[in-house]
Amino acid sequence: MLGALDRRQLHVLLLLTLVNFMNFVDRQIVGAILPLLQGEFSLSHSQAGLLGTVFALMHSCFTLPLGVLADRTSRKNVMAGAVLFWSGATFVTGLVHSFRALLGARALVGIGEAAFTPAATAIITRSFPAAVRARVQGTFNAGMFIGGCVGLGLGGVLAARFGWRPTLFIVAVPGILLAVRIARLREPPVAAAVGVPWREILRSAAYWEALAGGCCVSFGAYALIFWGTTFAVENKGLSLHDASVILGVNLGLAGVLGIVAGAWLADRLMRRVLWGRAFVIVAGLLLGAPFLLCAVHTSSKTLFLVSFFLSGFFLSWYHGPLTAVLHDMTPERAHATAMGLYNAIVHLFAVTWAPYATGRLADHYGLTTGMDIAAGTFFLGALGFVAVLLRIRRASKAATASANLQSPTDFESLSAAATRREAQ
Numbered sequence: 001m002l003g004a005l006d007r008r009q010l011h012v013l014l015l016l017t018l019v020n021f022m023n024f025v026d027r028q029i030v031g032a033i034l035p036l037l038q039g040e041f042s043l044s045h046s047q048a049g050l051l052g053t054v055f056a057l058m059h060s061c062f063t064l065p066l067g068v069l070a071d072r073t074s075r076k077n078v079m080a081g082a083v084l085f086w087s088g089a090t091f092v093t094g095l096v097h098s099f100r101a102l103l104g105a106r107a108l109v110g111i112g113e114a115a116f117t118p119a120a121t122a123i124i125t126r127s128f129p130a131a132v133r134a135r136v137q138g139t140f141n142a143g144m145f146i147g148g149c150v151g152l153g154l155g156g157v158l159a160a161r162f163g164w165r166p167t168l169f170i171v172a173v174p175g176i177l178l179a180v181r182i183a184r185l186r187e188p189p190v191a192a193a194v195g196v197p198w199r200e201i202l203r204s205a206a207y208w209e210a211l212a213g214g215c216c217v218s219f220g221a222y223a224l225i226f227w228g229t230t231f232a233v234e235n236k237g238l239s240l241h242d243a244s245v246i247l248g249v250n251l252g253l254a255g256v257l258g259i260v261a262g263a264w265l266a267d268r269l270m271r272r273v274l275w276g277r278a279f280v281i282v283a284g285l286l287l288g289a290p291f292l293l294c295a296v297h298t299s300s301k302t303l304f305l306v307s308f309f310l311s312g313f314f315l316s317w318y319h320g321p322l323t324a325v326l327h328d329m330t331p332e333r334a335h336a337t338a339m340g341l342y343n344a345i346v347h348l349f350a351v352t353w354a355p356y357a358t359g360r361l362a363d364h365y366g367l368t369t370g371m372d373i374a375a376g377t378f379f380l381g382a383l384g385f386v387a388v389l390l391r392i393r394r395a396s397k398a399a400t401a402s403a404n405l406q407s408p409t410d411f412e413s414l415s416a417a418a419t420r421r422e423a424q
Helices: 007-041 045-072 075-093 099-114 116-127 130-162 164-183 205-235 240-270 276-297 301-328 332-351 354-365 367-400 408-423
Strands: none
Touching (some): 007 045, 007 075, 007 099, 007 164, 007 205, 007 240, 045 075, 045 116, 045 332, 045 354, 075 099, 075 164, 116 301, 116 332, 205 354, 205 367, 240 276, 240 301, 276 301, 276 367, 301 332, 354 367
């Protein structure tokens, strides 16, 4: 998928992908143990949804300042501190004995995880050629997808066997060890330059359109992941153990295959047209959302699993090209800031409200309605990235008229310049 890599590149990519795996194990494991938490603390759907909301709210508040900090200081040190902090907070979550304390512990996990992705994606982009940007970011995001699915699948198995508290203790330990390894990482050098203020990034019209699309996609994805196991238990007749394992394996396999396919298609198409990466995002969303609606409404368990798999495959095309598009539009010195700003806005206006809003709908109209709304947001997200695609396409026509493109790397540079030119 990536061609020849030297040892340093391979080490950076594998280490950060592994950490991203643990990032999402810790993040999504609450979805697997949610029925047990609801039973112990006597929680309604909307109260349980607050566990996801408070996590996302803290994540959104801290991801921008911590992304700026990573650009201005050491991305490696920011990552190491983040991993240590969220792993410790996950361990503490297993010690709480009240719903308020549970909310507080999940808030701390959100703060820790806010710092990791902006710094990690910036280091990965710096470590590889621009021509493979979507593929290396896709590999990194494969760790996210596998970790989220392991959190849902293995978390349910461990919780059913040992209880939810020991399960949290178990998943906290690897992160503490990985934090030590990150602290020893050799950070790739970044050319000295004045940092780009986040307000400058917001002057890009294409960036705003990507934000609008990302908010819609993230709302649907987080609602689906947070409530997916509970939906399968309540509406598809599966046990907690079976729902966790089946959905975890199904979504994990579909997600990894989809991320690989989407990232490869994005970089491949980018060699032909400057808007290729944005096109792959749009195509994946429009292909995946109908299969998700089919999975929600079918009464056949077989069709449910097949449709769920296909929706996960196509919707996961989004992940690798997204980071590549955001980095294409911004200077290298601002890559962590751009990702931190994106995460801050998306989490604040979409992810923060997805679990609670879906739970609120479930209390009044049933969880099926909540899942329908989540599926519909993927169609809306596609519209946002259609706007990005058209903007890059218009700008590229003017830019290519006076440019002599010799290689895919020239395409990458021209894409960034054309997008920024259109936003001015």
